[in-house]
Amino acid sequence: MEAGFLAADMLAPALERQKHWGSPLGKVLVSTGIMRSADVARLYGRQRGLPVVDLRTEPRDPALANPQELDFYLKEDCLPWQRRAGETIYVAGNPDAARTAIAAREGRHLPVFVTSQNGLRRLLARDFAPALTERARFDLMRRMPESSAAARLSPIQAAILALFALLLPIALLVAADATLKAANVALGLVFVSLACLRYVSIFVGLTSPPSPEETAYADRGSPADADLPVYTIMVPLFREARVLPILARALREIDYPASKLDIKLIFEECDPETLAAAKALKLPEHFEFIVVPDSLPRTKPKACNFALPFARGDYLVIYDAEDSPEPLQLRKAIAAFEAGDEKLACVQAQLNYYNWNENWLTRQFAIEYAAFFDLLLPTMVRLGMPIPLGGTSTHFRTALLREAGAWDPNNVTEDADLGLRLALLGYRCGVIRSTTQEEANCRLANWVRQRSRWIKGWMQTYLVRMRHPIKLYRSLGFRGFLGFQLLIGGFTLSSLVHPVFYVAAGMGLASGAGEPGQGALLTAFNVLVLISGYSLSIAAGMAAVSARGLFPLFGQTVMMPAYWLIISAAAYKALWQLVTRPFHWEKTEHGISSMVEGRLARSGEKSISGTSY
Structure with missing residues (x-):
């Protein structure tokens, strides 16, 4: 109040909020926009009789700080600032809290001056940016290389893929009909299994x-x-x-x-x-x-x-x-x-x-x-x-x-x-x-860009986790492993292949598959895959929108087959980008809905134009 930051009639509400929130008064005033962090630092220094350092005008000696100690600086909100009279001086957002930790780290008590907490963190982010960037990019790769998607395929996966690429043409040459039918049935079972999981979710998720x-x-x-x-x-x-x-x-x-x-x-x-x-x-x-x-x-x-x-x-x-x-x-x-x-x-x-x-x-x-x-x-x-x-x-x-x-x-x-x-x-x-x-x-x-990125990421996740399938099974157990295969693997695979069932069923019907010996069973299977897969998924969609109260969407669920076809288009784009641009992040454009202007008006702010995407 003496410094002019707080009017007399604001004191009681601020103290009541401090008591209710259980936070220091300075944090209360900063978080409610009444004061700035730098102002609190100056008052703190005056109250404690400590010098106050403005890091914008009184820069630190860069030779004193060690990037290897960055976590300590961040934890204690402190940083070695300058040397005077042969002694290292630290600055801290809260010297009372940091002083003991600094003494333990340095092996003796050192002078600790006051600085703005926000200003200190901005300086740490700027001056230690190379170390922070290197950690952000490579820490997981160093600590858990088996969990990093930096390499698309492990050596074993690459060998299996090469072997598959070698054997598939041979199988098609030797027994093309049997190979295609077996693949057809296997993929159909994946598609139906995922639909069954969606259907089961109606009963488990709601009851x-x-x-x-x-x-x-x-x-x-x-x-x-x-x-x-x-x-x-x-x-x-x-x-x-x-x-x-x-x-x-x-x-x-x-x-x-x-x-x-x-x-x-x-x-x-x-x-x-x-x-x-x-x-x-x-x-x-x-x-x-x-x-x-x-x-x-x-x-x-x-x-x-x-x-x-x-x-x-x-x-x-x-x-x-x-x-x-x-x-x-x-x-x-x-x-x-x-x-x-x-x-x-x-x-x-x-x-x-x-x-x-x-x-x-x-x-x-x-x-x-x-x-x-x-x-x-x-x-x-x-x-x-x-x-x-x-x-x-x-x-x-x-x-x-x-x-x-x-x-x-x-x-x-x-x-x-x-x-x-x-x-x-x-x-x-x-x-x-x-x-x-x-x-x-x-x-x-814009939707395709977003969805292809999501599917590409699920492809990455599946490949990373399947580098060690036995270890994955032991860690997740049967149910966990099955859930992973159905959701991550099954969804990705069905997004790619379910249009094939349209083609296969259509070709079978067009070629007279109803006649004996013309693949009637396989055509019936493909039709059943499409009908059952969509029916079960539509039922889940109806249950979900009803439970959420989005009743106008109830009839819209029958349009899911058309929606899934554009998901398939995005999936093929994702597969292409997994090969050509695996780490590219396709930006999703936001703020394009017709409802955004109304939400901006309710936010009390004018629309900010000129955004580039």
Whole structure:
């Protein structure tokens, strides 16, 4: 108040919030936008009688810091600054907390000056960018090479593929009819098995007892605000200037003490426009901006890996730029983690779309998401199967995320891969009943780019995990191994081959297959595959949209066969890119829905034009 940062009538509400949230007053004032981190540092120094260092005008001596000690600097919010009179002086965001750790590291007590916490982290991100980038790109490859998608095929897989390429022409020459029929039946069984899993999900997903973490918040609520832990929110951004106001509003509406939110907006160095748009929003300083230096692969998982060392929360969630999570979602995740055991490493929230009724494509997309997140994933959790995570609204125990090696920068569906890697390490992932609303892709070309990237990533994940199939079976058990084969392998394979059944059935009928000796049984099998596969999947879609209350979509489920055909087109593009551009991240364009302008208006911000994609 003496310094002029807080008016007299603001003191009582600030102190009440401090008491209720259980955070230092400085964090409360910074997170509510009343003060800046640099202002708190100056007042802290005045109160403690310590010198205050502005790292922008009083630079550090670069020879004093060791990149190998980066984790220590980040953990303790400190850094060796300068030498004076033969003594190393440290700066810290909280000298009282850092002083003991520095003395233990250096073997003696050293002077510790005050600096802005946010300014210190910005300096660490900038000055240690080469070390952070190298870690983001190669850490998983070094620690767990068998889990890295950097190599598309293992030597054994390459040998098997070469052998298959050699034997297939021979089999076609020697017994073409028998070979094609056997392949036809095998692929048909895969297609029907996946459809049966979808059908089973109706009964297991809607009627079986939920897991403890699914109902934890409804059963027990969340801890009091003062007892809630720090929660990190990471949002990787690339060419997302247009939707930033919507994102900012959604994050500010999250029902969680702002002083305990550690929000990281992650920008690419080659995208200054989005960073400038974020700065123009003038967000409170618990929104931290992290700029990732340009390097290949330019992927979301690499950006998340770069930012992960700065995460201060016990728990961490990933959101996408177009996300609007339910305000209670973090509290529901905390309740789920407390209800689960120490092996619960992650919980996945449900995803669906606010523009689900915009056009035919968004309606089909919404049906697919409802069936996947509301039925299939809960079914796999309840049956004890590992789940492929959804890429957003995935909540982690931060320590276990780091133990698992974080994200594979070379896998373009990084969370599907991570969910399986956690299972191999003996951990499990659950689901929670909380929805994040996203923007459904409403343009076909943009949808194909997004879907081909997803399928390519599932192909990468399947190849990585099948490098050691026996080890995978032993780690996951029969049910887990079967679930992996059906969902990751079966979905990918059926996306590629199910149009073949149209062709095979059509050719059989056209050639008079109803006559004896003309392949009547095989033609009937192909027709049955198509009818049963689509019927079971349509039934699952109907159940999912009904359970979610999207009743106008009930009749739209009969259009799923047409939707699956364009999925197949995306799958063939994915296969081509797996060979030619395996690590290329195809950018999905956001902010193109006709509903975006209305959401921008509700966010109290004008549309930011000129975004390039």
